[in-house]
Amino acid sequence: MFKIRLAFLLVIGVLIAGNASAQAWQEVDPTTLGWSADRLEAARRQSAALKPTAVMIVQDGRVIASWGDTSRKVNVASVRKSLLSALYGIAVAERRIDLSSSLADLGIDDNAPSLTATEKTATVRDLLMARSGVYHPAAHETGDIKRKRPKRGSHPPGSFWFYNNWDFNALGTIYRQQTGEDIFQSFEQRIAQPLAMDDFSTKDGRYAAEELSEHPAYPFKLSARDAARFGLLYLNGGRWGEKQIIPASWVRESTTPHSWAKRIRQGYGYMWWTLPPDTWGPDAFYASGYGGQVIAVIPSKRLVVVQTVDLKQNASGIRTSAFIDLLKGIASASP
Incomplete structure (x- = not known):
């Protein structure tokens, strides 16, 4: 202890x-709040x-416990998708992006073999749900995704869920095209600065392109303490202090399960994973990245838990299932 x-x-x-101007984390003794x-x-x-790089446990904005280097920035892998989802919520509210727009409407295509007329009927909402039906090779894919990718044309847009990097990367292109903004500058100005993040800068993002697709990935680096602020923003329905950063309606919609990954009893919203309510209470969700990068939000306990893993220090990473087991242990310690 x-x-x-x-x-x-x-x-x-x-x-x-x-950062004296930031909303500083409040010091608490967890045992005074009923923690074991x-x-x-x-x-x-x-x-x-x-062997994580850092873990941070926050309840109602107060740090319950932390260990490791919470200021160390690491590549948070697919957590990037949940970060972009937040930017989409802002852009949709500002009417700069229409979720019903199709790929054809937006002029979105890809390198040969280019998209078919049917694939181009997929909407922005289909891509957010990973239901585009576009199984074109994509940048920054894992070997597992490549092996499991369905055949082109095997599922009409909107009909089938597949965790698809093509969808996520094309959403990055659409965001930049429709808003005229760089993803990382947008994140810094629209989210990191209002939340007074300690460590993030636009230099912590990059575009990862590959010849097989014209849509690059957009990896982010985040520290655990900045990731905890992002999780707390979502715990509070997109609100930070007196300001509504992300529409509350978007927070609800994007973290509602629109699809189910039955093998792991989890759902998928708009680039967020959701957890089964019979175990975690209503509306629990998390962002997840390869190697053990996680931002988990458990509203029933007003809890945010962040784990980061620097794969240069721990090459094997941490499986998501191991983090879920850890999360159960943390939740069991809470009142």
């Missing part, structure tokens, strides 16, 4: 000293065996 407490105090000190010190320490030991 002493190690958890020490890590927590270091986080508070850095936040207050490093023994179970929290057991969760820390469980986490230590997994």
Whole structure:
């Protein structure tokens, strides 16, 4: 418990000293809020065996515990998709993007073999749900996605869910095309600055292009403490202090399961994963990236849990299932 407490105090000190204008994390002794010190320490030991870069546990905006280097920025892999989803919520509210627009409407195509007329009927909403039916090779794909990708033309747009990097990358192109804004500059100006993130800058994003597709991926680097602010924004329905950063209606819609990944009993919204309510209570969701990058939001406990993993230090990473087990241990320690 002493190690958890020490890590927590270091986080508070850095936040207050490093950014006096930020909404500093409030110092709390978790036991005064009804947390079990023994179970929290057991969760820390469980986490230590997994070798994350950092873990941060926040309840109602107060740091309950943290360990590792919460200021270290790492590539958060597919968490990038949930970050872009937030930007879409803002753009849709500002009427700069219409979810009913089709790929044909927007002039979206790809390298040969180019998209068919049927594939071009997929809408922006279909892409957000990973239901485009466009199974064109994509940049930044994992080997697992490449192996499991359905055949071109096997499913009409909107009819079938497949975790598809083509959809996610094309959404990046559509965002830049329709808003005239760079993704990373948008994130800094529209989200990072209002939330007073400590570490993020536009230099922490890059475009990853490959010859097989004209739509690049857009990897982000984030620190655990900045990721925790993003999770807290979603826990509070898109509101930060007195300002509504992301429409509350978008937060609800994007974290509602529109599809189900039956093998793992989880749902998929608009580039967010959702957790089964019988275990986690209503409306629990998380952003997930390869190697163990996670921002989990459990509204029933007013809880945000972040895990980051630097794959240069832990090449094997951490499986999502191992994080879910850790999350259960953390939740069991909470009141």
